[in-house]
Amino acid sequence: MNFLLNVVLCLLKSMPKISAYSILTTNYFIVILSAIKIISLRTIISKKINNPELFKNQLLHWSQQFREVVFLDSNNYHQQQSSFDCVLAVDAFTSVKTDYHNAFEDLKQYQQQTKDWLFGYLSYDVKNDIEELYSNNFDGLYFPDLFFFQPKKLFLLKGNQLEVQYLRLCDDEIESDLIGIENNCKLSIINYQLSIKQRISKESYLSKVNKMLEYIHRGDIYEANFCMEFYAENATVEPIEIYQKLNAISKPPFAIFFKNKEQYLLCASPERYLRKEGYKIISQPIKGTAKRFSDETLDNNSKKELEQNPKERSENIMIVDLVRNDLSHTAIKGSVEVEELCGIYTFDQVHQMISTVVSTVENTISPVEILRTTFPMGSMTGAPKISAMKIIEELEESKRGLYSGAVGYFTPNNDFDFNVVIRSILYNAKEKYLSFSVGSAITSQSNPEQEYEECLLKAKAMFEVLS
Template structure:
């Protein structure tokens, strides 16, 4: 579908990003994707993207969801934005999700925006569908006149509750270890939910969360009364022409108080045999997933167990790429790898079955993916971690964290890792910032 394009040079990107995000709040459908100028990101493309105001949309449960998405994407042949929830596993495998769910997000939701903004370097490209292209100049004037609201603390700090208490979580880790010792699985990601009842200002919470973390895959998603506020450091999958890129994260360490301590923590993570084995197991799983749609011999590990610094933690990241075989559709390239290896385990199917039996909350959008398709069928999706989910109608706020359990896992250490990953979300919700 044709779009009218206008290109504008920007002098102050930071201010414009604030203005775009504030201006977007008038719309029912908003996807804001922000790279936060993260310098070490491989395969960067846009500094930020804003998509608002649905012209068409697809919202469905898991049954036949990927087929519906393929039809939608191939028919529209335009930019579409949205999410894939973790529970689309029930579409790709004979699985179910019966755990508790208070968020009520659809399993899949995409929309075609009337208004689209692409920020790259110092250049903003505005792309509007024909029926609204006469609004470009007026909208840009309104955007640049917007004064971002002050992000005040919570009027009433929320009371965060645990779905699974410490000793119960450690017992679940021990149950997972029994499966590993029996040879059912090598590794699995075990998650737990923290939640609160009440109301929040989603935009203010998102700004504080990303200020703490400056993540390369920050996301503010609003679909009517449902919100995702994400400080994700992880790319799930990207398509550039016929090239597929995945970048699983496995391995976390805290930052030091000074350069010497910080360097020591990074070095310790780099040399930690347990963390490396976790990462390598997932790399093997990802290589296998990519091989289903790849040209023979094209699956390459470009980067193995590299340690990347983020504001709050160090992360161990690997980069695996492939070249798609002829005739593979964009949606099939995603379907064959979903859910991502870093949030499931190996072997993937058995790991997902065990995860479902041990966890107490339906994951939904958590550990799913948010991103977009271009008109040419390229795409880019993150992994929904380090994220707050909010259903304004239900007044329910949720964040989940987890970690990979392997034969070398210690229940106490796994619980402490969860608390480290949850630190930023807890701080912004409890009003400690």
């Protein structure tokens, strides 16, 4: 067996990465598969970090040498449901990439076969795999609908304790990598000249919101999340610098730097989509936004007004009902509960209204099935969900793609944690196309002008970073 492992190690190290299905479902590779199962075991070491914030910066810059990167940062935001302060996963050993056709089944098979850490994303458009929906709007980014990878190298930081997990084929690289990380730190200044355009003009936006209000008053929907895109063509930028500035402005609990070759997500999301802890499922939809003020009295008044605003509470409660229904598809009967309704949370840029809905599942339920029956998240669609998604597709002018999708990870013991991709910049370096979108919830109480101003408020951080 040792001889076989050595042969396979030599073979695998000569490959940049292995497609999930070229190895995992081909009879010709049955012998190699047996060795891969052994190699997929991880060497785990622990280390104390003297300066965690400096180390996170070093870790992010060191990661740029790899084709696949997922960097997660909670920015030390106080939250009950959190396993790590920072996570870095790099360098795909296996991966799965697909369009929306059979996307959830492909992901389910991949997750069950690897039984390892997996990192990646579900784009908004995998909704088309769940229902008879489509996405024919303009797309300048060309990201796959779904992408996940099994990292060769994994770093998990909690406080000042670092856990490093390497696949066996990389054991001889751990020591040199740790030295390389600690010697890797860059400081630079962003100075970009970008011509940012608005896909939907203000006049068109107001007209489309009025059209959505017609659907609401007719009874077709109760609420829908309507989004618009800002974009720059012929854009040449340094993604890591944009991410760091965006993260510094917002300090959100679900910040993500994602890289897949020339495709980047620079995410400053405050919202969790779904988390699984053992048999417990946690969803935390956001609906309700208010400005921050430098003056403490004005800031407290803004926060209090958000808490008492009937329109914002109505938006949030409608989505809570939708989430309760989504979770009930996989929940043990009677286990769906609202742990917190319309809680007010403060971030560097805005105050947000957040609710927490939980359920309990049987151990026989596949993690991917829980995602399939709740995706896309209600906060980014509306209610009823399918009708809202059809109207969204009609009125929006850009394919959402990864925006309003979810990025996160599966653990080897079938837990997972995913964010909602909002307050984010997407960039395709090959196409030189940069994009960010913002949206708001439209209800019967909506004022089109005020909804437009809310969109601009949410876009403020992205404009500041890119201007």
